[in-house]
Amino acid sequence: MAGSEVAVLGIGAGPANLALAVALEELAPELAGETLLVEQSEGTVWQRGLLIPWAQSQVSFLKDLATLRNPRSRFTFVNYLHETGRLDDFMSLGTFTPYRSEISDYLQWVVASLERVRVQYNRRAVRVDPVRDESGALSRWDVHFSDGSQVRARHLVVAGGRDPRVPEVFQGLPAERVVHSSEYSVRIAELPRDVPQRIAVIGGAQSAVEMVQAVRQDVPNCSPVLVVRGIGLTPYVSSKFTSRFYSAAASEEFFELGTEGRELVLSEMARSNYSGVTPELLDSLYHQMYRDRLDGKEALRILTATDVVSAVEEEDCAVLTLRDRRTGLESELRCDHVLLGTGYEPSMPAGVRRLGDELGLTELEVTRNYRVRTAKGDDGPADSARLYLQGVNETTHGIADSLLSTMATRAADIVTDLVSASGE
Secondary structure, eight states: OOOEEEEEEEEOOSHHHHHHHHHHHHHOHHHHTTEEEEOSSSSOOTTGGGOOTTOBOSSOTTSSSSTTTOTTOTTSHHHHHHHTTOHHHHHHHTOSOOBHHHHHHHHHHHHHHOSSSEEEOSOOEEEEEEEEOTTSOEEEEEEEETTSOEEEEEEEEEOOOOOBOOOGGGTTSOGGGEEEGGGHHHHGGGSOSSSOEEEEEEOSSHHHHHHHHHHHHHSTTEEEEEEOSSSSOOBOOOOTTGGGGGSHHHHHHHHTSOHHHHHHHHHHHGGGTSSOBOHHHHHHHHHHHHHHHHTTOOOOEEEOSEEEEEEEEETTEEEEEEEETTTOOEEEEEESEEEEOOOBOSSOOHHHHHHHHHTTOSSOOBOTTSBBOOOSOTTSOOOSSEEEEOSOOHHHHOTTTTSGGGHHHHHHHHHHHHHHHHTO
């Protein structure tokens, strides 16, 4: 198939690259006209795997794709509500956190509102080749897609998200029995509804508890068991003081810290984003379990302080060997399906690491403006092509890096750097 050429190619059309598209249209319209976003899915959907009707965002609507960079932007969430005739209704909700499905609809509205940046779906990148000129300087990127097409780009912005974490103990089970939270909404529809289903949910954070609540509605005949490594379910540790760490200013301060300082901040902030559950969801779960007991049924079991030490398939089910961390005693749990609320790998995604290998880099060093240092040394030729990473820089830019919180301001940083490249 015929190829094409663009100035900026964004891999992924989720919120990170859409924030970039919005910033390009408002700050660098000429460059926006030479920008293409490609997405392997059929459309833009936020948190596709857990797009549960009742689930709400955990981030304020003010942290949309534009407001913190430009409150007067036509791409703000407030303007989306106005354009869709729901501003009054949303105000009556009295909340800062929209439904997750509404955030997803907002992203689709943004795509439809773009005037210069192009977005193409059903395009899965299978290989990225860095191309160098005669001097050895990086001059462009050749990106190959599963349909045989190719796009040449001077600059590349990768925002494909992190790799789902599937603990090794579960990797021996057949794929049809294991469902990671990243694919829950799609995979759960495949389960039969007319026969009882034994379901084990692994994890003690938000995604695991959301799946426990959702699966009881999605698969009415199921008997879920929640297996939690901690001694109980705990809420996120958050306050008006910790929220400042989810800001552009905090990201800038974090970047200037040394390794020990960064590790300290990430460790202290972990429970504000990981290993916790929103208080509202915890209350809902407890009330549901209490009502179940009133009705004389035990629809959900929670096993705390428990490790899964092995997982094998026997005959028509998966058998999990559980170990109580308090007593050391082991027991078996037989189930038809295992739902993993185990989060995402903290390391760079496999695709990004392969790209680093292609560039001959032993590690990927990212600048304040999210650009990868592609040159191998200061004495070599200057690279004219640039590579940017979004959503995978928590160790250098802070805990908010993979969230909506700083996407608008991060996009401005990347656009500024792209414009400087155009002037070189």
